Amino acid sequence: MKCDAAEQANAGVLIIGIGNPLRGDDGAAVAVVMALQGEADLAGVTCVLAQQLMPEHAAAASEATCLLIVDASVEHAPGEVCCRAVRASESGGTLFGHxxxxxxxxxxxxxxxxxxxxxxxxxxxxxxxxxxxxxSPAVAHGVTEAVHLARAQLAAWLDDGVCHV
Structure with missing residues (x-):
């Protein structure tokens, strides 16, 4: 299969959307990733939907240069959107759970x-x-904001070819 230049440049980007669209607001990440998937400037970006992060996702993550994880959170008010850098933890439980x-x-x-x-x-x-x-209405509004935020982060990564966090 041939890839155009944009697809080749985007090939190192992985988006993982975590959630269950059959559990109300838990489907927020699915909605964000589905909105991003159809965008032409993101051709070649790999999108994965899962109900939770699992050890099996490590292989795909190892092949990525940039990883964007999208998730619903009970730690924030409904519809509030937050973005944070993450790093490998040095502790924090077993790595072989579900x-x-x-x-x-x-x-x-x-x-x-x-x-x-x-x-x-x-x-x-x-x-x-x-x-x-x-x-819910608040989360639907938050999804729109999250799509814009994710798009901006992806554009920053893709424009200069370097993943900054």
Whole structure:
């Protein structure tokens, strides 16, 4: 398969959206990643949707230069969007559980593959996790803001070819 120049330049970027769209606001990250997937200037960026970060994501992370993780968060007010840099944790529980924090994923990636990408987490505050499809109004608004924030971070990475966090 042939890639154009933009796709080749974007090939080192991985986006992982974490969440379950069948659990209300937990689908926020899925909505963000789906909005980003169709953008022409992001051709070649790899997008992965998962219900949680798992050890299996370490292989894909090891091949990335830049990693953007998008997730819903109960640590923020519904609809509030936050962006933070993450680094491999030096402690913090087992690396072989059923799910990992972003810091644990990076630690596992480094331990297993000897390298770790520059990484950022974009989180959308969420509150409603009952069974059902659809986001609460506050979270839907936050998704729009998160798409803009993620797009800006990706553009910064892709414009100069260097992942700064």
């Amino acid at each position: 799910h990992l924090t972003p810091e644990q994923l990076l630690r596992l990636t480094e331990a297993a593959f000897g390298r770790v990408p520059a990484a950022m987490v974009v989180s959308v505050g969420a509150a409603e996790f009952a069974l059902g499809v659809g986001l």
